[in-house]
Amino acid sequence: MDAFTTHTGVGVPLRRSNVDTDQIIPAEYLKRVTRTGFEDGLFAAWRKDESFVLNSPVYAGGSVLVAGPDFGTGSSREHAVWALMNWGFRVVISSRFADIFRGNSGKQGLLTAIVSQDDVELIWKYLENNPGAEITVDLVSRTVHAGEIVAPFEIDDYTRWRLLEGLDDIGLTLRHEDEVTKFEASRPAHKPVTTLA
Amino acid sequence: MAGTLAEKVWDAHVVRRAEGEPDLLYIDLHLLHEVTSPQAFDGLRLAGRPVRRPDLTLATEDHNVPTTPGPITDPVSKVQVETLRRNCEEFGVRLYPMGDADQGIVHVVGPQLGLTQPGMTVVCGDSHTSTHGAFGALAFGIGTSEVEHVLATQTLPLKPFRTLAVNVRGALPDGVTAKDVVLAVIAKIGTGGGQGYVIEYRGEAIEALSMEARMTVCNMSIEAGARAGMIAPDQTTFDYLQGRPHAPTGADWDAAVADWTALRSDDDAVFDAEVDLDATELTPFVTWGTNPGQGLPLSDSVPDPESFADESDRVAAANALAYMGLEAGTPLRDIKVDTVFVGSCTNGRIEDLRAAAAVVKGHQVADGVRMLVVPGSAKVRLQAEAEGLDAVFTEAGAEWRLPGCSMCLGMNPDTLSPGERSASTSNRNFEGRQGKGGRTHLVSPLVAAATAIRGTLSSPSDLDTPAGELASATAAASATTATTGEA
Numbered sequence: 001m002d003a004f005t006t007h008t009g010v011g012v013p014l015r016r017s018n019v020d021t022d023q024i025i026p027a028e029y030l031k032r033v034t035r036t037g038f039e040d041g042l043f044a045a046w047r048k049d050e051s052f053v054l055n056s057p058v059y060a061g062g063s064v065l066v067a068g069p070d071f072g073t074g075s076s077r078e079h080a081v082w083a084l085m086n087w088g089f090r091v092v093i094s095s096r097f098a099d100i101f102r103g104n105s106g107k108q109g110l111l112t113a114i115v116s117q118d119d120v121e122l123i124w125k126y127l128e129n130n131p132g133a134e135i136t137v138d139l140v141s142r143t144v145h146a147g148e149i150v151a152p153f154e155i156d157d158y159t160r161w162r163l164l165e166g167l168d169d170i171g172l173t174l175r176h177e178d179e180v181t182k183f184e185a186s187r188p189a190h191k192p193v194t195t196l197a
Numbered sequence: 198m199a200g201t202l203a204e205k206v207w208d209a210h211v212v213r214r215a216e217g218e219p220d221l222l223y224i225d226l227h228l229l230h231e232v233t234s235p236q237a238f239d240g241l242r243l244a245g246r247p248v249r250r251p252d253l254t255l256a257t258e259d260h261n262v263p264t265t266p267g268p269i270t271d272p273v274s275k276v277q278v279e280t281l282r283r284n285c286e287e288f289g290v291r292l293y294p295m296g297d298a299d300q301g302i303v304h305v306v307g308p309q310l311g312l313t314q315p316g317m318t319v320v321c322g323d324s325h326t327s328t329h330g331a332f333g334a335l336a337f338g339i340g341t342s343e344v345e346h347v348l349a350t351q352t353l354p355l356k357p358f359r360t361l362a363v364n365v366r367g368a369l370p371d372g373v374t375a376k377d378v379v380l381a382v383i384a385k386i387g388t389g390g391g392q393g394y395v396i397e398y399r400g401e402a403i404e405a406l407s408m409e410a411r412m413t414v415c416n417m418s419i420e421a422g423a424r425a426g427m428i429a430p431d432q433t434t435f436d437y438l439q440g441r442p443h444a445p446t447g448a449d450w451d452a453a454v455a456d457w458t459a460l461r462s463d464d465d466a467v468f469d470a471e472v473d474l475d476a477t478e479l480t481p482f483v484t485w486g487t488n489p490g491q492g493l494p495l496s497d498s499v500p501d502p503e504s505f506a507d508e509s510d511r512v513a514a515a516n517a518l519a520y521m522g523l524e525a526g527t528p529l530r531d532i533k534v535d536t537v538f539v540g541s542c543t544n545g546r547i548e549d550l551r552a553a554a555a556v557v558k559g560h561q562v563a564d565g566v567r568m569l570v571v572p573g574s575a576k577v578r579l580q581a582e583a584e585g586l587d588a589v590f591t592e593a594g595a596e597w598r599l600p601g602c603s604m605c606l607g608m609n610p611d612t613l614s615p616g617e618r619s620a621s622t623s624n625r626n627f628e629g630r631q632g633k634g635g636r637t638h639l640v641s642p643l644v645a646a647a648t649a650i651r652g653t654l655s656s657p658s659d660l661d662t663p664a665g666e667l668a669s670a671t672a673a674a675s676a677t678t679a680t681t682g683e684a
Contacts, residue, residue, distance in 0.1 A: 016516075017509040018388055018488050022627040027606045031261070031273040033235035033280045045629050068509060070389045073422065073488070074627060075606075076324040077233065078340035096389055099424050100324060104340035156356065158219055169342070170244070173221060173350045176213050180249075180352055183212040183223055188456065190449040191225055192312050194255040194291050196442060 001109045003166030004139055007090045009063030011135035011146060012053055013127040017068035021101065024072070024080040038083035054087075058132040064091045066123050066135075071112075072101025081108045091137045093144060093153070095120055106159040107169060113137055113153035115144060122149050139164060199463035201360045202429050203395040206335040206460070210318050212352055219354040225317040225334075227347045228303045229256035229290065231281040232608070233322030237345035238284040249351045251289040255312065256281060259302045260608045262295050264571050264598035269295075274608065288348075301574020301600045304328040304542035308412065309576055311441025315430035315457040320347055325542045325624065326425075327418040331411035332438075333430035333460050335395065338419060358424055359469040361394035362462075365402040367477040372657060374552070375410035376544060376622065376641035378402065378474070379417040380482040380492045386472055388490040391423030394470065397462060398428050402476035408437040409548040416543045417624050420489035429461040481656040483529055484626045484639040486517035491626075493529065495644065495656055501525035520628050521636045522616070529654050532638065536619040537568040537649040538631070539642055540598075541605040544622035545573025549642040550581045553622075554589040556646035556657045561594050563652030568595035569611065571603040595649065607632045620648040 029041030046052045053059055065084065071094035072080060081104045084092065090110065095117040097105075105112045115123070123146045127133055136145040137153075139160060144151040162169070173180075200208070213221040227250075234256070241248070248254060258281060261274035269275040278295070285292040293299040299306060304325055307313040313329040319336035320326060322344040329336035343353055363382055383390075396418050398411075406414070411428050418426030435454055438444045445453045462468075484492040485499050491514070493500065502514035502525065518525065523532070539545075539553045550572060562568045570590045572578035578600050581587055587597045604611040605623035613619055613635025622645050626637040638654060647655040 015512075017513055020488065020625075020627045022606075022625065022630050026629055026633070027260075027608045028633075030232050030608065031271075031277050033239070033277060035236050035239075045633065070392075070422070073388055074324065074419075074625060076322060076338040076340055078236075078322075078342060081340070096392065098389075098422060099392060100338055100340060104342060107340065107342035157217065158356070169354060170246070170346050170349050173346065173352055173354060176221060177350070179213045179221070180223070180350060184351075187223075187225075188452070190445040190453040190456070191317070192314060192443040192445070193252040194226070194312065194443075195252050 001166050001168060004109055004111055004163040006136060006138045006140065007063065007111070008134050008136040009090065010059060010061050010132055011064045011066055011123065011127045012059045012062035013124045014053060014065055014067040015124060018070045018073055019067055020074035021072055021077050021080040022074055025077065025083040030077060030079050035082050036086060038079055039086035042083040042087045061088065063088050064093065064135045064137060065089050066093045066120060066127065068120070069094060069096040069117060071097050073098040076100045078104045078108070081105050081110050085110050093120065093123065106162065109163060111137060111139060111163060113144060113155060115151050115153045119149070119151035123151065199465045199467070201462040201466045201468060202333060202397055202427055202460060203335060203358065203360050206316055206318065207357060209316065219356045221352050222318060222355050224320050224347050224351055224353060225253060226307065226312055226319045227254045228307055228319070228321035228326070229254065229344070230259050230303050230323060231277045232260045233341050234284065234344055235277065235280045236341050237348055238288065240345040241288070241348055246349045248288040248290060248348045253351060254290045254348070256285050256290050256292040257300055257303050257306050258295050260602045260606070262601040263609050264601050264603050264611055266599065298575055301576065302542045302545060302602055304416065305545060305573035305577065308332065309574060311438050311444035314438060314444070314453070315434060316460050320353065324419040325416050327423070328412050328416040328542055330415040330418065330425050330427040331408060332434055333427060333457065335425055335427065337425040358395040359393050361391060361396045361423065362468040362471040363396050363398050363474065364471065365398065365400040365474045365476050367401060367475055368405065369402050369476045369479060372643060373479045373481060374641045374643060375406055375413040377479055377482040378476070379414045380484065380489070380639060381479055382474060383417065383421045383489050384492040385474065386421050388420060388488050389422045391418060391421035394423045395425045395427060396421070396423045398426060400476070403428055404431065407548060408433060409546040412546065413543055417489065420624060430457045481641060481644050483644060483654055485521065485523060485529060486514065487520055487626055487628050489624065489626060489639060491517055492639070495529050495654060497529055499523045499525050499527045499529065532654045533618070533652055534620045534638070534648055534654065535566060535617045536613060537566060537645050538571070538604045538619055538621040538623060539569070539645050540571030540573065540603055541623035542573065543624045544642050545571060545577065547577050547580050549622065550577065550586050551584070553642040553646040554586040556643055556660070557593045557595065557650065558589050560650045560660065562649045566649055566652050568649040569598060569604060570595050571598045572600045574600050604631050606630060620645050620654060
């Protein structure tokens with residue numbers, strides 16, 4: 001995973017709440033066995049509508065998505081994160097994220113910045129008045145900068161640290177493998193195994 | 198210190214706890230399917246890592262499988278399923294492939310094998326893993342990176358969830374099922390209401406539910422935003438488990454039951470939040486919109502978006518009505534459907550099929566309506582056929598299919614066409630979920646069956662069903678399956 005400290009890129013206003021992962025990437029696009037190429041399915045249904053924000057050339061190179069509350073609800077598909085990242089997004093801003101989506105994002109290096117809905121409204125207005133404007137998201141100071149707007153964002157300390165360092169979770173856990181082995185020795189004998197005797 | 202059920206299970210699985218770090222949690226059972234695992238196995242291969250505990254890992258093919266006889270025809274689906282087979286072979290993971298007697302939807306297979314047991318931690322790269330919480334297990338969906346993490350380490354680094362008690366007080370009226378309960382809970386707390394929480398369902402109405410019905414309730418916890426749903430194990434749970442292939446036996450069984458009996462929230466345990474629901478006021482519930490929180494009693498009408506106080510709810514309702522092709526004020530009972538789907542990890546168990554069959558029996562599916570009945574697993578299908586349910590469905594004009602996820606998400610050929618409307622016993626009414634442009638109303642198996650016969654959203658009470666048969670449908674919907682039943 002690449003380390004993330006600060007990112008500046010075109011902000012894309014998505015005035016939708018409850019953007020579920022079936023909207024981010026419909027099931028028909030989930031059949032690939034790779035982690036790449038999912039950008040073709042990103043918001044596939046909405047992109048058929050000419051007026052959809054990502055169809056505007058102004059936002060073609062967008063990398064900071066600014067969405068309504070409850071972003072990423074529904075299915076656990078990590079393909080939603082891959083699709084956003086394959087398209088070029090590095091940050092999603094929302095006042096509330098679904099838990100699994102937020103966890104998946106943290107593993108892949110997509111920053112989910114929790115900004116108050118009042119600030120989201122201000123950023124939406126700024127972007128709509130200045131289409132194609134760039135936004136800076138600073139993970140060190142936990143702030144979003146859009147024109148004159150400086151909005152603080154929340155992210156848990158551990159995820160922030162991992163993103164800043166670009167650390168691989170599995171590698172971190174394997175440092176404690178002896179503790180896992182010790183725990184395994186203490187598991188009750190009646191716990192099932194998937195292999196039948 | 199007093200603790201909740203969720204906290205007790207969590208604490209019993211902490212491998213490592215350190216200041217400033219998430220807890221490292223041990224995983225007792227890791228379930229896999231073809232959609233969310235290929236990239237995880239790829240990651241292992243790239244890093245040269247083995248699967249740490251293949252004996253705590255189990256795979257099944259469910260999302261892509263066709264429900265009509267014959268091989269997978271979609272070449273991309275085929276590659277995904279073949280990739281799972283190759284990965285399981287290479288890494289030594291047990292797989293139940295298409296056609297196997299134990300194949301089925303991952304969340305139907307685990308419980309039916311007796312692999313899902315109280316007090317366990319269960320994960321799967323699938324958000325409906327919350328289903329397994331019905332046994333008093335802490336079970337939740339994970340992403341593919343986490344799948345790789347569990348494959349490599351049998352653990353997950355996690356921050357503790359908060360706890361939410363949902364108290365369903367009183368007894369459910371006849372004809373009101375687990376699906377109606379959970380749809381009413383989601384409508385009450387919203388699709389984000391459970392965020393960050395593990396829900397524990399409690400109260401008289403929950404205690405009276407069979408294991409199948411409890412699984413339906415816990416299954417849809419994720420639709421309220423919660424990671425997991427749990428129900429304290431009791432005699433109903435033990436009776437369901439005893440004698441199943443992977444359930445403990447002999448002295449192990451006694452030790453297990455002793456452990457399981459202690460798995461309940463202490464009387465003085467404090468939940469981070471509590472919600473109360475009066476079971477006696479519940480009626481059959483259906484969704485009208487494009488998220489599972491947009492639901493109402495069947496006796497109600499399509500709401501006016503202007504009636505919502507919150508602006509984002511107003512916009513969401515207006516968008517939903519436009520997508521669903523509905524007008525405010527239309528009685529829900531007047532909504533005509535094209536397709537009825539009975540199945541999925543929410544309502545594809547034997548009891549669900551019994552309930553639907555009891556309503557359908559002696560009737561015909563309405564003209565112009567297609568009804569698909571898709572058992573949740575091969576074992577459920579066999580059990581249903583042994584009981585003659587398949588004949589009830591086919592004689593009524595319904596299609597009796599092979600097991601899989603099917604039209605819940607249309608990764609196989611079972612999809613809605615643009616503009617087509619369904620009454621579906623599945624879990625998500627998102628835009629395009631069941632096929633591009635498809636319109637979904639989430640319902641219980643009883644409502645699905647009655648809707649198939651009348652062609653409009655209906656409950657069994659709308660049918661000219663002899664009272665005796667209706668009573669048996671209701672009984673089937675709430676009965677406890679025989680303890681030795683394979684399904």
